[in-house]
Amino acid sequence: VGEEARDLGERGLIERLLGRLAPDPAVIVGPGDDAAAVPTGPVTLATTDLLVEGVHFEIGLSSPADVGWKALAASLSDVAAMGGVPRHALVGLGAPPPTPAATLEALYDGLDECGRAHGVAVVGGDTVRADRLIVAVAVLGEPGPAGVLRRAGGRPGDAVCVTGALGAAAAGLALLRAAADDPRAAALLETHPGLAAAHRRPRPRVREGPAAAAAGAVAMIDLSDGLGTDLGRVAEASGVGARLRAEALPLAPGVAEAAAWAGVDPVRFALGGGEDYELAVVAPPDRVGRLIGALAPTPLVVVGSLVEGRGVVLERPGGDVEPVGELGHDHFREDDA
Amino acid sequence: VGEEARDLGERGLIERLLGRLAPDPAVIVGPGDDAAAVPTGPVTLATTDLLVEGVHFEIGLSSPADVGWKALAASLSDVAAMGGVPRHALVGLGAPPPTPAATLEALYDGLDECGRAHGVAVVGGDTVRADRLIVAVAVLGEPGPAGVLRRAGGRPGDAVCVTGALGAAAAGLALLRAAADDPRAAALLETHPGLAAAHRRPRPRVREGPAAAAAGAVAMIDLSDGLGTDLGRVAEASGVGARLRAEALPLAPGVAEAAAWAGVDPVRFALGGGEDYELAVVAPPDRVGRLIGALAPTPLVVVGSLVEGRGVVLERPGGDVEPVGELGHDHFREDDA
Numbered sequence: 001v002g003e004e005a006r007d008l009g010e011r012g013l014i015e016r017l018l019g020r021l022a023p024d025p026a027v028i029v030g031p032g033d034d035a036a037a038v039p040t041g042p043v044t045l046a047t048t049d050l051l052v053e054g055v056h057f058e059i060g061l062s063s064p065a066d067v068g069w070k071a072l073a074a075s076l077s078d079v080a081a082m083g084g085v086p087r088h089a090l091v092g093l094g095a096p097p098p099t100p101a102a103t104l105e106a107l108y109d110g111l112d113e114c115g116r117a118h119g120v121a122v123v124g125g126d127t128v129r130a131d132r133l134i135v136a137v138a139v140l141g142e143p144g145p146a147g148v149l150r151r152a153g154g155r156p157g158d159a160v161c162v163t164g165a166l167g168a169a170a171a172g173l174a175l176l177r178a179a180a181d182d183p184r185a186a187a188l189l190e191t192h193p194g195l196a197a198a199h200r201r202p203r204p205r206v207r208e209g210p211a212a213a214a215a216g217a218v219a220m221i222d223l224s225d226g227l228g229t230d231l232g233r234v235a236e237a238s239g240v241g242a243r244l245r246a247e248a249l250p251l252a253p254g255v256a257e258a259a260a261w262a263g264v265d266p267v268r269f270a271l272g273g274g275e276d277y278e279l280a281v282v283a284p285p286d287r288v289g290r291l292i293g294a295l296a297p298t299p300l301v302v303v304g305s306l307v308e309g310r311g312v313v314l315e316r317p318g319g320d321v322e323p324v325g326e327l328g329h330d331h332f333r334e335d336d337a
Numbered sequence: 338v339g340e341e342a343r344d345l346g347e348r349g350l351i352e353r354l355l356g357r358l359a360p361d362p363a364v365i366v367g368p369g370d371d372a373a374a375v376p377t378g379p380v381t382l383a384t385t386d387l388l389v390e391g392v393h394f395e396i397g398l399s400s401p402a403d404v405g406w407k408a409l410a411a412s413l414s415d416v417a418a419m420g421g422v423p424r425h426a427l428v429g430l431g432a433p434p435p436t437p438a439a440t441l442e443a444l445y446d447g448l449d450e451c452g453r454a455h456g457v458a459v460v461g462g463d464t465v466r467a468d469r470l471i472v473a474v475a476v477l478g479e480p481g482p483a484g485v486l487r488r489a490g491g492r493p494g495d496a497v498c499v500t501g502a503l504g505a506a507a508a509g510l511a512l513l514r515a516a517a518d519d520p521r522a523a524a525l526l527e528t529h530p531g532l533a534a535a536h537r538r539p540r541p542r543v544r545e546g547p548a549a550a551a552a553g554a555v556a557m558i559d560l561s562d563g564l565g566t567d568l569g570r571v572a573e574a575s576g577v578g579a580r581l582r583a584e585a586l587p588l589a590p591g592v593a594e595a596a597a598w599a600g601v602d603p604v605r606f607a608l609g610g611g612e613d614y615e616l617a618v619v620a621p622p623d624r625v626g627r628l629i630g631a632l633a634p635t636p637l638v639v640v641g642s643l644v645e646g647r648g649v650v651l652e653r654p655g656g657d658v659e660p661v662g663e664l665g666h667d668h669f670r671e672d673d674a
Contacts, residue, residue, distance in 0.1 A: 028380060029485060033574075034418040034558060035384035035478070037485045040377040043365060046460065047372035048475055050429030052467045081371040092387035092429075092473045123383065130389045136429045136473030138385055141372070148366060148374045221371060237370075 005104060006097035014127050016101055017093070020108035024121035027088070036123035038088045038140065043148065045086075045141040047078040053133035061176045064103045066200040067135060068110025073204045074224060075139035076118055077277040080209025081222035083149035086141035088123045089115060094130030107135070118206045144210025153218035154238035154282040160304040161281045161288060163205050163295060166227060167259075167266065168198030168252035170273020174262055184261055192254025202277040208295050209279060215294035216287035223278045227303075228271040228324035231280050232312045238282075242312045244271070244304035244324065252276075267314065271324060282306060342441060343434035351464050353438055354430070357445040361458035364425070373460035375425045375477065380485065382423075382478040384415040390470035398513045401440045403537040404472060405447025410541045411561060412476035413455055414614045417546025418559035420486035423478035425460045426452060431467030444472070455543045481547025490555035491575035491619040497641045498618045498625065500542050500632060503564060504596075504603065505535035505589035507610020511599055521598055529591025539614040545632050546616060552631035553624035560615045564640075565608040565661035568617050569649045575619075579649045581608070581641035581661065589613075604651065608661060619643060 029037035051071045079086040172195035178185040221230045235242040249270045259266035292300045312324040366374035388408045416423040509532035515522040558567045572579040586607045596603035629637045649661040
């Protein structure tokens with residue numbers, strides 16, 4: 001039984017947590033003053049994500065370090081989806097006073113590990129009492145060489161592409177929840193370790209975002225709520241509709257097996273699962289070859305196209321078409337994960 | 338009975354909330370994309386605050402608009418305490434799905450009101466489900482004309498000054514908590530409306546921070562946790578001690594009466610209360626006149642000095658000296674407000 005947050009007090013806890021962070025010599029004022037001071041260019045990208053225990057993560061399914069990693073990864077992904085390069089992060093941490101200090105230190109280790117893996121320094125934060133773990137991350141970045149890429153640049157006829165593969169995070173979460181009581185789920189997690197890893201330690205496409213913007217992408221979004229919902233946002237912002245082809249969706253290894261185990265259509269994991277943190281990249285068809293080259297070795301595949309009209313539809317192999325509708329995550333409807 | 342957050346869904350709720358914000362034409366990409374894009378200079382100040390219902394505010398004592406105001410004010414105060422000028426804010430909002438949409442709209446009204454009052458635009462955010470209200474604010478700003486002012490610049494012999502007056506927020510909170518059952522408390526709140534206002538709508542010293550830096554302040558901090566704790570941070574960062582004179586502490590109107598009502602030493606409200614969001618300004622004594630002129634009409638008074646050694650002590654009128662010790666707020670010790 002080690003120390004708890006309340007034993008250290010706010011100051012002692014902050015000292016411990018800051019000790020987990022690698023210092024960045026380019027930072028002008030780092031953690032520990034009223035505000036951080038960082039070097040910036042003429043344009044700064046800024047985004048924030050709020051993660052709440054029991055809503056966005058479950059202790060038991062993820063380690064504290066995983067939680068720290070994922071909290072930062074979500075915001076890095078947002079900056080990448082603007083074609084930007086994330087640089088600095090602020091972290092607001094809420095925790096119950098009896099939380100073991102080691103838990104919070106591990107969470108900071110995960111933040112720091114994710115930051116170092118992506119060239120991002122944690123430069124400040126806030127540490128408060130709460131009744132459950134809360135991690136609020138804000139990330140600052142700079143535009144990539146091609147400037148700022150918005151959601152609104154798509155036109156009918158543009159190709160819709162996705163990086164990597166889909167469905168792993170959602171399948172991983174479903175299996176992790178079941179694994180204690182379900183040997184089949186546990187076996188699938190062992191056979192496909194990428195599924196749990198995708199849920200616990202998503203890899204934001206920090207290199208691919210600016211590279212796609214430079215290679216001619218006209219609109220982009222990261223897949224935090226599922227391709228169905230997130231592509232719907234691009235389509236709406238662009239004033240168009242979108243058509244996805246079910247057989248083109250790249251399923252991550254093990255997702256088909258997890259869907260069979262769960263008795264659901266694998267498309268549900270691929271479109272509705274959320275938290276894959278892949279990028280949906282929109283570009284005129286004649287630029288797709290260049291985009292594929294620019295993003296290699298990360299796969300980029302065409303999964304559909306933007307069309308006149310409104311809404312996102314899914315075309316099944318037989319030619320049937322159905323609205324994607326409410327397959328995605330909605331953080332305010334309680335039946336969500 | 339109006340709509341609840343869950344009736345609107347995440348997208349509908351976000352649309353409603355963004356409708357409460359005044360647009361800022363200088364912002365390159367405002368709310369609604371993956372990240373905001375804002376114009377910045379070569380150095381950006383960045384800070385974050387996390388407010389949790391039941392810890393940092395109590396619905397019933399503060400209106401939702403008050404909560405929004407205060408959440409932003411806390412971060413603006415941090416930027417001002419660096420001698421900086423706050424410009425842009427990100428807001429992470431957590432709320433239970435049954436929360437009335439009108440409550441969250443009012444919270445955003447308070448955010449927007451505070452932002453407009455201080456030249457700050459809300460440029461992005463995140464909206465998630467939680468079991469209680471959570472407001473995570475991150476603020477970006479730029480250094481003032483005198484650059485970045487840190488906590489660490491104090492030297493023995495420097496004067497310690499404070500803006501405005503102390504203790505109003507803590508006295509206001511104590512009275513608000515008691516007022517329903519205690520007619521004396523209710524009467525004091527009526528006689529001194531500044532006490533409740535100080536708790537609900539603190540006025541960050543956004544003008545005074547950069548002005549103090551330009552007029553020769555060598556160290557500064559904002560009083561979020563009480564002068565005792567916060568001056569201790571300046572002293573520690575500067576490698577010195579501090580000596581405060583009890584009779585020099587400027588008590589806000591009504592604080593002495595509130596202390597008499599509570600049966601406590603008014604110094605307790607002034608040093609330990611927290612949330613006054615005044616500035617503690619440290620400067621060589623020969624610059625105090627210039628500082629007073631630069632901050633006018635906001636009062637600035639000398640309350641003590643930095644000394645050789647460590648720790649903060651309080652000198653009583655008779656000459657007795659006591660350590661300020663644990664009078665301040667500690668967010669991880671549960672006997673705090």
